[in-house]
Amino acid sequence: MNTTTEHDRHLAVKLKSLSLEPVAFEIEPSKRSARRFAIRIIAISLTATASLLVFALYRPDAFERLETILFARPGTTDASTASTDEAGVQTDRSLAAHQVEPTVRQDAVSSTREVAGSGYVTATNYTTVFSKYEGKIVKVAVDVGDRVAAGQVLVTLDDAGTRFAFDEAVNAKVSAELALAARTIDLEQARSALARSEVLAARKATSQQQIEDEKTVWERAMNSVAQAKHDLVKADLDIQKAREHVHELTILAPIAGTITRLNARVGDSVLARADSVRENDSLLTITDTTNMVIDADVAEANIALMRRGLRGEAVLDSFPDQPFKIEVKRIAPTISMEKGTVAVRLTLFSPPIGIRPNMAARISIAVPKNAVATNQQGAEQ
Numbered sequence: 001m002n003t004t005t006e007h008d009r010h011l012a013v014k015l016k017s018l019s020l021e022p023v024a025f026e027i028e029p030s031k032r033s034a035r036r037f038a039i040r041i042i043a044i045s046l047t048a049t050a051s052l053l054v055f056a057l058y059r060p061d062a063f064e065r066l067e068t069i070l071f072a073r074p075g076t077t078d079a080s081t082a083s084t085d086e087a088g089v090q091t092d093r094s095l096a097a098h099q100v101e102p103t104v105r106q107d108a109v110s111s112t113r114e115v116a117g118s119g120y121v122t123a124t125n126y127t128t129v130f131s132k133y134e135g136k137i138v139k140v141a142v143d144v145g146d147r148v149a150a151g152q153v154l155v156t157l158d159d160a161g162t163r164f165a166f167d168e169a170v171n172a173k174v175s176a177e178l179a180l181a182a183r184t185i186d187l188e189q190a191r192s193a194l195a196r197s198e199v200l201a202a203r204k205a206t207s208q209q210q211i212e213d214e215k216t217v218w219e220r221a222m223n224s225v226a227q228a229k230h231d232l233v234k235a236d237l238d239i240q241k242a243r244e245h246v247h248e249l250t251i252l253a254p255i256a257g258t259i260t261r262l263n264a265r266v267g268d269s270v271l272a273r274a275d276s277v278r279e280n281d282s283l284l285t286i287t288d289t290t291n292m293v294i295d296a297d298v299a300e301a302n303i304a305l306m307r308r309g310l311r312g313e314a315v316l317d318s319f320p321d322q323p324f325k326i327e328v329k330r331i332a333p334t335i336s337m338e339k340g341t342v343a344v345r346l347t348l349f350s351p352p353i354g355i356r357p358n359m360a361a362r363i364s365i366a367v368p369k370n371a372v373a374t375n376q377q378g379a380e381q
Contacts, residue, residue, distance in 0.1 A: 112366045112367060112368055112369060113305070113366075113367045113369065114312075114364050114365065114366055114367070115298055115299075115302045115305055115306070115312075115364070115365045115367055116298070116362070116363065116364050116365075117296045117297055117298035117299070117341075117344070117362075117363045117365070118296060118297065118360070118361065118362050118363065119294050119295050119296025119297060119344075119346075119360075119361055119363065120294070120295060120296075120357075120358055120359065120360055120361060121292055121293075121294055121316070121355060121356065121357055121358060121359040121361060122292060122293055122294065122295045122345075122357060122358075123287045123288060123289060123291070123292050123357045124288075124291060124292070124293055125255065125257070125287075125288035125291055126257070126260070126285060126286065126287040126288060127254050127255055127257075127285070127286050128282045128284075128285050129154065129155075129251060129253075129254070129282060129283045129284050129285070129286065130273045130276045130277060130282050130283060131155075131157060131248075131251060131270045131271070131272065131273065131276065131283060132248040132272065132273050133157075133159065133162065133245055133248050133249065133272050133273075134159065134269070134270060134271050134272045134275075135157030135158055135159035135162070135249055135269070135270060136157060136158050136159065136267070136268070136269050136270075137155060137156070137157055137264055137265065137266050137267060137268045137269075137270065138156050138157065138158045138266065139155065139156035139266065140154075140155050140262075140264050140265065140266055141153050141154055141155065141156070142154050142155075142259050142262070142284070143259065143262065144259050144260070144261065144262045145258065145259060146258070146259045147256075147257075147258050148253045148256065148257065148258075148259060148286065149253065149256050150253055150254065150255055150256045151252050151253060152252065152253045153250060153251070153252060153253075154251045154252060154253055154264075154283070154284065155250075155251040155264045155283055155284075156249065156250050156251070157249040157250070157251070157270065158249060159249060162242070162245045162246055162249060163246065165242045165245065166239070166242035166243060166245070166246050168238075168242075169235065169238035169239040169241070169242040169243075170239055170242075172234075172235045172238055172239075173232065173235035173236060173238070173239055175235075176228065176231040176232040176234070176235040177232055177235075179228045179231060179232075180225065180228035180229055180231070180232050182228075183221065183224040183225040183227070183228040184225055184228075186221045186224060186225075187218070187221035187222055187224070187225050189221070190214070190217045190218035190220070190221040190222075191218055191221075193214050193217065193218070194211070194214040194215055194217070194218045196214075197210050197211045197214040198211060251283065253286060254286070255286055255288060256288065257286040257287050257288040257289065258286070258287055258288075258289050259284055259285070259286060260285050260286070260287040260357065261284055261285035262283075262284045262285075263281070263282060263283055263284060264283040264284055270283065287357060289355075289356070289357065292348060292351070292355065292357065293329065293345050293346060293347060293348060294314055294326060294345070294346040294348065294361050294363065295343060295344075295345055295346075296343070296344055296346060296361065296363050297336070297339060297341035297342070297343055297344075298341060298342055298344060298363075298365070299340065299341060299342075300335050300340045300341055300342055302342075303331075303335070303342050305367045306328065306331055306342070306344065306365070306367075307328065307331070308328050308329065308330070308331065309327065309328060310327070310328045310365050310366065310367060311325060311326065311327045311328075311365070311366060312325075312326050312327075312328075312346075312363060312364050312365035312366050313325060313326065313363070313364050314326045314346065314348070314351075314361050314362065314363045314364075315361065315362050316351075316352065316355065316359050316360070316361050317359065317360040317361070317362070318352075318354075318355075318356075318359050318360075319352040319354075319355075322352040324348065324349060324350050324351050324352065325348075325349040325350065326346040326347065326348060326349065326363060326365075327346060327347045327349070328344055328345075328346060328347075328365065329344075329345045329346060329347045330344065330345040331343075331344050331345075332344065346363065
């Protein structure tokens with residue numbers, strides 16, 4: 001049974017008055033129809049809202065343009081729309097420009113290929129100092145980190161046997177000089193006696209046997225003088241040897257550089273060089289820190305791209321914010337089977353102040369695109 005509310009009657013009267021023909025409205029919509037109608041209205045609203053949000057995301061000026069269209073005064077709608085369109089075109093152009101710029105940079109970057117690796121700073125000129133002779137350290141004149149010049153005193157040793165040997169050599173030379181002087185006198189006497197005998201033999205005042213005896217004495221005197229001269233030369237050599245031994249007790253710097261390792265301590269006894277080398281017992285190490293390189297490893301797969309003269313950049317772990325230029329100086333002729341890498345030596349250009357041997361470094365070597373293509377063609381042939 002259908003029922004009609006008061007509100008429905010009033011609504012029917014209003015609709016009848018607006019209608020051109022009389023219309024009877026006696027049907028009351030069911031509750032189910034009203035619910036469906038409300039759901040449809042809500043769905044349409046949600047769809048319209050979502051459409052506006054999507055449109056706003058792609059066109060940020062959409063709301064402004066909509067406001068201009070809805071609320072613009074007559075006669076100004078076209079101009080506002082035109083200006084808005086121009087702004088939209090300019091915005092699109094600026095966006096297009098921003099989208100093209102990374103492509104250009106990418107093209108510039110792709111013109112080269114980077115080969116990365118890691119290694120350590122190495123000093124090419126260094127020396128390990130040993131004592132040539134054994135002795136006891138009585139003075140250490142340097143410390144780790146000191147800068148030394150070539151010929152500067154580093155360590156002083158003392159050895160009583162060496163001092164005695166030098167004194168004996170000096171005394172031996174004095175004895176040799178005295179012996180030479182005595183043999184020279186004997187030679188002069190033998191020469192005078194022989195000359196006298198020859199004069200007497202000419203006068204038939206002496207026998208031939210006498211002359212022969214005088215000649216024998218003279219020849220022996222000559223041999224004695226020669227022996228004395230030989231002894232004197234040997235004494236000079238012994239003195240030079242003993243002096244050199246004494247001189248080597250004062251150990252001097254063979255090169256200019258920095259003391260990077262020091263094992264010498266006052267009171268220690270050191271062995272001669274041969275024994276020290278065998279025992280790996282050196283006094284100190286001097287490193288020339290003014291001329292250093294980087295020895296790095298790069299992957300074996302990049303060996304075809306590497307060649308001398310390629311340049312790149314290096315960064316030390318100790319100075320991460322101070323990169324500097326490098327250049328490939330040497331490429332190892334063999335590959336490391338254990339690591340699968342090839343060793344390269346790199347020349348440094350303007351490295352950071354304070355760089356030290358054994359610092360860890362990361363390298364990046366730039367390989368031109370044309371060089372990559374050339375190497376690949378050579379590999380295919």
